[in-house]
Amino acid sequence: MSIDDRKLDVLRAIVEDYVATQEPVGSKVLADRHHLGVSPATIRNDMATLEEEGYIAQPHTSAGRVPTDKGYRLFVDRLSTVKPLSAAERRAIQTFLDGAVDVDDVVSRTVRLLAQLTSQAAVVQYPSLTRSTVRHVELVALGAARVLVVLITDTGRVEQRVVELPTEVDEYLLGDLRARINARVAGQDFTAVEARVSELTEQFDPEDRPLVTAVTAALLESLVERHEERLAVAGTGNLARYGQEFDQELEPLLSALEEHVVLLRLLGEATSPSTLRVRIGHENALSGLSTTSIVATGYGPDEEALASMGVVGPTRMDYPGTIAAVGAVARYVSRILAAR
Amino acid sequence: MSIDDRKLDVLRAIVEDYVATQEPVGSKVLADRHHLGVSPATIRNDMATLEEEGYIAQPHTSAGRVPTDKGYRLFVDRLSTVKPLSAAERRAIQTFLDGAVDVDDVVSRTVRLLAQLTSQAAVVQYPSLTRSTVRHVELVALGAARVLVVLITDTGRVEQRVVELPTEVDEYLLGDLRARINARVAGQDFTAVEARVSELTEQFDPEDRPLVTAVTAALLESLVERHEERLAVAGTGNLARYGQEFDQELEPLLSALEEHVVLLRLLGEATSPSTLRVRIGHENALSGLSTTSIVATGYGPDEEALASMGVVGPTRMDYPGTIAAVGAVARYVSRILAAR
DNA sequence: ACTTGGCACTTTGAACGGTCGAGTGCCAGT
DNA sequence: ACTGGCACTCGACCGTTCAAAGTGCCAAGT
Numbered sequence: 181m182s183i184d185d186r187k188l189d190v191l192r193a194i195v196e197d198y199v200a201t202q203e204p205v206g207s208k209v210l211a212d213r214h215h216l217g218v219s220p221a222t223i224r225n226d227m228a229t230l231e232e233e234g235y236i237a238q239p240h241t242s243a244g245r246v247p248t249d250k251g252y253r254l255f256v257d258r259l260s261t262v263k264p265l266s267a268a269e270r271r272a273i274q275t276f277l278d279g280a281v282d283v284d285d286v287v288s289r290t291v292r293l294l295a296q297l298t299s300q301a302a303v304v305q306y307p308s309l310t311r312s313t314v315r316h317v318e319l320v321a322l323g324a325a326r327v328l329v330v331l332i333t334d335t336g337r338v339e340q341r342v343v344e345l346p347t348e349v350d351e352y353l354l355g356d357l358r359a360r361i362n363a364r365v366a367g368q369d370f371t372a373v374e375a376r377v378s379e380l381t382e383q384f385d386p387e388d389r390p391l392v393t394a395v396t397a398a399l400l401e402s403l404v405e406r407h408e409e410r411l412a413v414a415g416t417g418n419l420a421r422y423g424q425e426f427d428q429e430l431e432p433l434l435s436a437l438e439e440h441v442v443l444l445r446l447l448g449e450a451t452s453p454s455t456l457r458v459r460i461g462h463e464n465a466l467s468g469l470s471t472t473s474i475v476a477t478g479y480g481p482d483e484e485a486l487a488s489m490g491v492v493g494p495t496r497m498d499y500p501g502t503i504a505a506v507g508a509v510a511r512y513v514s515r516i517l518a519a520r
Numbered sequence: 521m522s523i524d525d526r527k528l529d530v531l532r533a534i535v536e537d538y539v540a541t542q543e544p545v546g547s548k549v550l551a552d553r554h555h556l557g558v559s560p561a562t563i564r565n566d567m568a569t570l571e572e573e574g575y576i577a578q579p580h581t582s583a584g585r586v587p588t589d590k591g592y593r594l595f596v597d598r599l600s601t602v603k604p605l606s607a608a609e610r611r612a613i614q615t616f617l618d619g620a621v622d623v624d625d626v627v628s629r630t631v632r633l634l635a636q637l638t639s640q641a642a643v644v645q646y647p648s649l650t651r652s653t654v655r656h657v658e659l660v661a662l663g664a665a666r667v668l669v670v671l672i673t674d675t676g677r678v679e680q681r682v683v684e685l686p687t688e689v690d691e692y693l694l695g696d697l698r699a700r701i702n703a704r705v706a707g708q709d710f711t712a713v714e715a716r717v718s719e720l721t722e723q724f725d726p727e728d729r730p731l732v733t734a735v736t737a738a739l740l741e742s743l744v745e746r747h748e749e750r751l752a753v754a755g756t757g758n759l760a761r762y763g764q765e766f767d768q769e770l771e772p773l774l775s776a777l778e779e780h781v782v783l784l785r786l787l788g789e790a791t792s793p794s795t796l797r798v799r800i801g802h803e804n805a806l807s808g809l810s811t812t813s814i815v816a817t818g819y820g821p822d823e824e825a826l827a828s829m830g831v832v833g834p835t836r837m838d839y840p841g842t843i844a845a846v847g848a849v850a851r852y853v854s855r856i857l858a859a860r
Numbered sequence: 861a862c863t864t865g866g867c868a869c870t871t872t873g874a875a876c877g878g879t880c881g882a883g884t885g886c887c888a889g890t
Numbered sequence: 891a892c893t894g895g896c897a898c899t900c901g902a903c904c905g906t907t908c909a910a911a912g913t914g915c916c917a918a919g920t
Contacts, residue, residue: 206912221864224913242870242912282682320656320672328672332660338670340678342622416756417775434774435757546883559893564884582883582900 204244249461263500295415297505300493306410307486339402432468447488479510481518544584589801603840635755640833646750647826679742772808787828819850821858
């Protein structure tokens with residue numbers, strides 16, 4: 181018994197109706213509301229096979245059917261049609277994002293915009309540094325034996341780190357080191373920095389090397405450790421509104437939204453802005469998030485994506501609308517970043 | 521009919537019992553569990569007057585009593601005894617905070633610590649800049665007509681801002697400006713910076729003034745605008761666990777926790793670490809937060825507080841415990857900051 | 861070989877009524 | 891001023907009933 185076209189139509193209707201009403205949907209309303217051209221009895225037969233195949237389920241005998249994760253998956257992959265954004269939404273995206281003054285501002289505006297457009301929670305990763313180049317490195321003596329290392333990237337981001345030194349700082353040496361570091365790494369791709377900086381140590385007197393290695397170590401840490409961990413989150417209140425329908429799993433979800441490490445795993449690898457990832461329910465393999473879905477995509481100034489952004493909501497979300505919103509925002513943000 | 525000592529004892533018992541059990545408390549259990557030395561009937565009489573005075577209320581005839589906001593207020597002001605932290609909690613504070621590497625790290629650790637200690641949501645304002653002094657100002661040409669202004673404070677904080685210029689940037693002029701700015705403001709109190717920087721403009725050729733004014737304007741903006749607006753939040757998941765007992769007002773609360781402007785108003789003026797503010801229910805005058813209380817205090821390296829931190833939870837919270845936790849953490853963080 | 865109408869069956873949820881118990885207010889007695 | 895006693899109230903709980911929604915299956919129709 182294969183899944184023919186009409187059965188797929190039925191599944192689509194079930195998903196759409198259920199997302200709209202939040203209530204298990206029966207054969208009768210299905211026949212009434214979605215003009216499928218067949219009788220409820222026929223639909224019942226189709227539903228029986230859909231259930232056998234695992235696309236839908238009934239909460240209890242003789243209630244309507246509800247899509248399973250597998251059902252949503254099929255819907256997203258093959259059944260949903262792209263739902264273009266309204267003119268008002270497009271305008272909102274523009275006016276909201278065009279006022280941004282720097283990269284951090286772009287991110288914070290984007291995350292709020294996404295949350296508002298989708299009425300769900302939004303997550304935006306700050307642009308990763310791995311694809312950036314170094315604009316400038318600044319060393320500032322903070323005290324007798326402490327140095328602040330500031331790393332400035334071509335995207336306008338600033339990373340900072342305080343280094344405790346074993347010895348006192350010589351202002352002149354510090355200036356020399358700053359000059360040499362900048363000479364070697366300014367304009368370089370991040371991936372190239374490690375090699376170029378480590379060569380540097382040998383240029384200094386052995387007695388100065390503790391300072392040099394401490395500073396370069398901090399610099400490399402800034403590159404490696406922090407390069408992807410910053411995130412902005414908005415719209416958690418929207419999830420509360422969905423409320424009870426999240427089967428009591430609001431708390432793990434809110435916790436996950438605070439745990440940036442977990443969240444980054446959920447967002448997944450940053451891919452090109454044109455590819456969009458959807459993780460449905462159990463697919464994201466996190467115990468507390470079995471009724472949570474994530475729509476995410478990469479974004480950045482070129483096809484090599486710099487970072488991810490996404491929307492988090494209940495599995496019973498409006499996938500076409502969410503997908504359209506995430507896609508449109510990611511494209512627009514990418515264009516803004518490319519223009520800088 | 522005045523409020524004598526025993527009536528206050530009764531009120532205290534009601535608050536403590538209600539906070540512990542989350543259920544309206546009647547005269548009998550009150551007489552049983554809290555050894556008040558009088559019979560339930562007597563307690564009933566006291567409860568009647570307490571209700572008349574507005575300190576307690578009953579959800580419906582013949583259920584137990586529940587404290588009102590006014591009741592909690594009296595409890596906090598006059599009845600609660602300081603509840604010292606356990607040894608384990610003190611140790612937790614130390615081990616948690618001693619590993620912090622810089623100010624930002626202190627803040628992010630503090631907010632998580634507070635959330636964990638109180639099982640509620642915590643908010644920590646980043647140290648205000650108004651009381652800081654300037655360590656260093658760095659200007660970096662980002663492109664033909666854009667300059668990044670970086671401000672480094674003695675607390676190790678870094679503020680950044682990108683300036684678009686009307687004219688092209690002259691590298692030499694920029695270096696000169698950087699040197700002069702640093703000469704004038706390094707080591708200065710923030711409040712003094714405005715005057716000292718504005719005098720600077722006159723020292724330059726009229727043709728260079730556009731650059732100078734643009735840069736100094738950005739500098740002053742960093743000082744004034746951003747100096748109090750950064751906040752860290754943690755523990756929102758804990759609120760969801762309290763869940764239904766928040767009478768459906770989880771959503772406005774979560775929204776408020778995201779709206780940093782609102783949140784700052786709630787935290788209130790940063791006061792000395794030794795004074796602690798408690799806002800109960802309607803006192804914070806925000807429609808959606810009528811069953812929410814806030815315990816907040818200032819913190820900073822000296823008695824002149826730099827910023828606020830606090831805990832947000834249901835009005836039926838453990839006030840003595842929360843107050844003790846907030847106070848202890850604020851004192852400890854203040855000590856850490858003072859040691860820098 | 862599908863599709864359809866009919867029908868018996870299951871389950872839920874709402875409505876109803878009765879009982880129970882917690883808790884109160886009041887009063888009279890100490 | 892406190893206490894015990896007592897009548898009263900009201901929500902919580904339980905069991906029952908009933909209607910509605912929905913299903914699966916079967917026999918008949920195309």
